[in-house]
Amino acid sequence: MRADExxxxxxxxxxxxxxxxxxKGNAELMPAVKAARQDVRVPFLPVIDTKLNVWxxxxxxxxxxxxxxxxxxxxxxxxxxxxxxxRAYRRIAPFVRHDYVTEQFGEPAWQxxxxxxxxxxxxxxxxxxxPLEDVELTVRTWxxxxxxxxxxxxxxxxxxxxxxxxTRSRLFRPRVSIGPHRITLGKTPLAALPGPDPEASGPWHxxxxxxxxxxxxxxxxxxxxxxxxxxxxxDAGSPLAPPIGCQGDSWAADDVAAYRRTARINxxxxxxxxxxxxxxxxxxxxxxxxxxxxxxxxxxxRVALASRYHSARRAIGQRMTSNKSA
Numbered sequence: 038m039r040a041d042e043x044x045x046x047x048x049x050x051x052x053x054x055x056x057x058x059x060x061k062g063n064a065e066l067m068p069a070v071k072a073a074r075q076d077v078r079v080p081f082l083p084v085i086d087t088k089l090n091v092w093x094x095x096x097x098x099x100x101x102x103x104x105x106x107x108x109x110x111x112x113x114x115x116x117x118x119x120x121x122x123x124r125a126y127r128r129i130a131p132f133v134r135h136d137y138v139t140e141q142f143g144e145p146a147w148q149x150x151x152x153x154x155x156x157x158x159x160x161x162x163x164x165x166x167x168p169l170e171d172v173e174l175t176v177r178t179w180x181x182x183x184x185x186x187x188x189x190x191x192x193x194x195x196x197x198x199x200x201x202x203x204t205r206s207r208l209f210r211p212r213v214s215i216g217p218h219r220i221t222l223g224k225t226p227l228a229a230l231p232g233p234d235p236e237a238s239g240p241w242h243x244x245x246x247x248x249x250x251x252x253x254x255x256x257x258x259x260x261x262x263x264x265x266x267x268x269x270x271x272d273a274g275s276p277l278a279p280p281i282g283c284q285g286d287s288w289a290a291d292d293v294a295a296y297r298r299t300a301r302i303n304x305x306x307x308x309x310x311x312x313x314x315x316x317x318x319x320x321x322x323x324x325x326x327x328x329x330x331x332x333x334x335x336x337x338x339r340v341a342l343a344s345r346y347h348s349a350r351r352a353i354g355q356r357m358t359s360n361k362s363a
Contacts, residue, residue, distance in 0.1 A: 271323030
């Protein structure tokens with residue numbers, strides 16, 4: 038402590054700051070700076086706009102849901118529809134109820150009555166004098182979009198006695214069983230199956246000015262469940278292969294063999310026991326073309342484009358013909 042002339046105490050002077058030499062200045066200050074930096078901690082809190090993120094997520098989910106609906110609709114109308122139809126067809130067998138078929142395919146588009154011949158059942162073990170009797174069946178037809186047709190033949194109790202499947206598109210190639218054999222409609226030739234039994238009835242064929250049909254029967258006994266299968270080519274299906282060369286009921290065996298090697302099956306008819314096919318085939322293997330062709334299933338835009346395409350193609354053909362003749 039210091040005192041003035043009057044004897045009063047004066048505050049002491051603050052100590053002078055230490056003088057750092059140029060050589061030691063930086064070395065002595067660095068630890069203090071580092072310690073100060075470690076003591077200062079700045080928290081990292083990112084700014085999140087919750088309102089914006091919720092609405093963005095809602096928009097993304099809505100777009101995904103809409104896109105999934107579009108994809109699901111396209112799948113059910115194209116590839117998925119084919120699989121669904123094939124699975125539904127494989128669930129059908131003779132003697133199932135008509136209501137069961139309706140559950141699989143919906144309501145039929147056409148329905149009419151038709152009389153066929155059926156083998157009469159013995160009464161108390163006694164064979165009837167007339168083995169065949171006339172029965173009236175209900176014939177119902179389902180259009181499977183642009184892919185094909187399904188036809189059922191039901192008795193008075195609405196039990197399915199016969200059912201057929203026809204393909205009319207290259208996009209519809211279902212694999213079906215013919216007894217122990219497997220074929221692909223629209224792809225497998227007739228020759229892939231055993232030839233018709235010469236001692237049995239058939240094959241049946243018909244060739245007119247604009248209509249044609251061919252059908253043959255196959256029976257495999259117990260391995261086939263005592264069912265009969267009629268396979269062939271119908272003018273209501275695709276691909277088309279008219280039996281050119283047949284005249285009435287006569288057709289040379291060599292011509293039949295050559296036709297079976299090239300013609301591809303587009304229709305199959307599964308027949309229950311006791312049905313006589315003489316009055317059913319060959320046209321009964323598929324729906325009546327004169328009836329089903331009246332229903333236009335294509336989109337109007339496709340119809341217009343197809344009409345313009347055929348008109349342009351016809352005009353080009355006529356022009357080329359006129360140029361050649363000139």
